Amino acid sequence: MLEEVVQWLGEISPRTIVDGTYGGGGHALRLLELLPSGQGHLIGLDRDPAVSRRVEREDHDSRLQVFVGSYELTSKAMDVVGVERIDAMLLDLGLSSDQLADQDRGFSFTHPESPLDLRFDPDAGPTAAEWLAWHRESEIADAIFKFGEERFSRRIAREVVARRRREQPVATVGDLVEVCRRCVPRSRGHRSRGHDIHPATRTFQALRIVVNDELGALERTLEKAPDWLAPGGRLAAISFHSLEDRLVKNAFRNDPRWEVLTRKPVRPSEQEVRRNPRSRSAKLRVAQRAVDPFAGPSG
Numbered sequence: 001m002l003e004e005v006v007q008w009l010g011e012i013s014p015r016t017i018v019d020g021t022y023g024g025g026g027h028a029l030r031l032l033e034l035l036p037s038g039q040g041h042l043i044g045l046d047r048d049p050a051v052s053r054r055v056e057r058e059d060h061d062s063r064l065q066v067f068v069g070s071y072e073l074t075s076k077a078m079d080v081v082g083v084e085r086i087d088a089m090l091l092d093l094g095l096s097s098d099q100l101a102d103q104d105r106g107f108s109f110t111h112p113e114s115p116l117d118l119r120f121d122p123d124a125g126p127t128a129a130e131w132l133a134w135h136r137e138s139e140i141a142d143a144i145f146k147f148g149e150e151r152f153s154r155r156i157a158r159e160v161v162a163r164r165r166r167e168q169p170v171a172t173v174g175d176l177v178e179v180c181r182r183c184v185p186r187s188r189g190h191r192s193r194g195h196d197i198h199p200a201t202r203t204f205q206a207l208r209i210v211v212n213d214e215l216g217a218l219e220r221t222l223e224k225a226p227d228w229l230a231p232g233g234r235l236a237a238i239s240f241h242s243l244e245d246r247l248v249k250n251a252f253r254n255d256p257r258w259e260v261l262t263r264k265p266v267r268p269s270e271q272e273v274r275r276n277p278r279s280r281s282a283k284l285r286v287a288q289r290a291v292d293p294f295a296g297p298s299g
């Protein structure tokens, strides 16, 4: 939803922009064009150190600075760059195509031999395989249910723990896919937006959310972002599943510091979905930092 983001953020002629999820830099490259010629700042953040290693090798615009770290740390990056307020911020949540293609990360079912890692930052916290090895059956089932909305979470957790007892713990992508195939019937229950989904999709989503504390990072950022944005500044958030979208929707709606600009989420065009089927579930919401959130109605 590159063009939609560019339109919403471009309307306010921003001078300082944060791309909190830099990834492959596709959005950032277009966002740079919104800055006044030769001026302004684009701050990029990404938890994945591979992103900044790649940026260092590239020749890029001097107005762009990319930091390794969670978008929660935007104010630290602002201090380093020397800006007090930003005009626009983008969060394009989820994982990048580079991460999906990387055989060492465990994000894709097409690499069954990959270690079950699922961390955005390979230096932080336990891998998904370690998480499954260290938690109780009930905790595993609860997490898969809560963060994957997977109806067969109890069966999956039971099978994960049974494998541990047999001293064949879930260690690779293929191991977890096999567990999910055994536990999740391919049926009408496993459809999303009219499409059949892989029996392991919801479980992988849940574990990715857990090992990266994805919802925690998003919630804390939605709470802090109004302090980073100048009055009238905008935050655009693209989410890929209902748990993320609900957090964004509720934060925008319930916090008086936000003025919601998109009453309904913006969806990708049919053309974009045809070109990139992964965009099918994307939802874009945009809000503006209220100029004076505590001013009552005039008169």
Ligand SMILES: C[S@@+](CC[C@H](N)C(=O)[O-])C[C@H]1O[C@@H](n2cnc3c(N)ncnc32)[C@H](O)[C@@H]1O
Pocket: 020, 021, 022, 023, 024, 025, 026, 027, 028, 045, 046, 047, 048, 051, 069, 070, 071, 072, 092, 093, 094, 095, 096, 097, 120, 217
């Ligand atoms: C969908 S991709 C972004 C793609 C990017 N907009 C582009 O045009 O290439 C999401 C990125 O967000 C990063 N990410 C996930 N959680 C993050 C967090 N809390 N802070 C910073 N980056 C995060 C991932 O590592 C991934 O590179």
